[in-house]
Amino acid sequence: MKKNLYNLVLVLLAFVASYPHLVAAQTNQAFAVEQQAVQISTVNETSVQEASSSESHWELDLGLVTTYRNTLIDSIDEFHNTIELDAVISGGYYKDNFFAEVAPLSGRPFTIGHILYQSETRQVSVIAESLFFELSEDDQERGNLLDGIETRKASTEVGFEYFGIFRKFDVRMAVVHDALSRHHGTVASVDVSRPYFTRHAMFLPGISVAVYDDNATDYYYGVSAEEATSFRPEYRPGAAWVGRARLYVERPMDDDWSIIAAASVSLFSDNINDSPLVSGRDTVYSLSVGMLWTF
Numbered sequence: 001m002k003k004n005l006y007n008l009v010l011v012l013l014a015f016v017a018s019y020p021h022l023v024a025a026q027t028n029q030a031f032a033v034e035q036q037a038v039q040i041s042t043v044n045e046t047s048v049q050e051a052s053s054s055e056s057h058w059e060l061d062l063g064l065v066t067t068y069r070n071t072l073i074d075s076i077d078e079f080h081n082t083i084e085l086d087a088v089i090s091g092g093y094y095k096d097n098f099f100a101e102v103a104p105l106s107g108r109p110f111t112i113g114h115i116l117y118q119s120e121t122r123q124v125s126v127i128a129e130s131l132f133f134e135l136s137e138d139d140q141e142r143g144n145l146l147d148g149i150e151t152r153k154a155s156t157e158v159g160f161e162y163f164g165i166f167r168k169f170d171v172r173m174a175v176v177h178d179a180l181s182r183h184h185g186t187v188a189s190v191d192v193s194r195p196y197f198t199r200h201a202m203f204l205p206g207i208s209v210a211v212y213d214d215n216a217t218d219y220y221y222g223v224s225a226e227e228a229t230s231f232r233p234e235y236r237p238g239a240a241w242v243g244r245a246r247l248y249v250e251r252p253m254d255d256d257w258s259i260i261a262a263a264s265v266s267l268f269s270d271n272i273n274d275s276p277l278v279s280g281r282d283t284v285y286s287l288s289v290g291m292l293w294t295f
Helices: 002-014 028-040 214-221
Strands: 057-069 082-095 098-103 108-118 122-129 157-166 169-178 186-193 202-212 240-252 257-268 283-294
Touching (some): 057 257, 186 214
Antiparallel strands (some): 057 283, 186 202, 202 240, 240 257, 257 283
16 A cells, blocks of 8 residues: 555656646737636636636537557456547536536546536536446456456436635545445545646646545445355455546647647555456556647
8 A cells, every 4th residue: 555655656746637628829928818717727627717607608629639548457458558549529518607518638527517606716516427437247358357247337426526726726626426326435536737838838737636435446346245256256445545647738730729648647546456356457547649629
């Protein structure tokens, strides 16, 4: 556990990021305007300023990236250490205090929310999102690790989210709970990011930590007595944490097109990577490079 925490600190210092929404800029003055805008609103958060408007509007980015990645569960990792071509859709819809947004490169799933309180630099919302993927025997690409397991169903987690700006740092904190009685668990998370601008590019590093309670971790990473076999012992992991570090880079080419790159590393606590379903893997990484078209 101490080794993982030490590795987590090293990774968080080396690769940090979350994904923003950046309108292409060409001059120092334009980048200064963008810096102020990103500090008020990242793609991970509903814009505090835009939310105050009663008019509805869309924000939409379309991209195509090549990605090199691995996944946590080895037996379903069909594309382990290979290069894939991925389509990226990022953005959202905003009207009054309602918003619906998604940002896959930042790890933010599709999220629906309603703003309860807002000021120039603070915002509190009630949100609904889905944090976990469904896992079943049918997802197995090779081996027999998942043979006979019960399906771990995805759910919708509902709760509260706080977003604030502190000395140019964007801070998001959220606490959500299973609303569909699938895993009966609660997840708490903290995300911190800060944009940096040069004459021709924008860099956005960030770090995040999520804590899963016993119910959530046991449901997705545990092995029940009914599922236990000679090669897959019964296992109850208990509460766990996941740390993530990201770096996002964007180089505008004109008013609509940008070159983008993203890197992320996630570390998992011992009680997750010791799960018989995970086979000891404790690090997940992703590297992406491509083009982004901003509407």
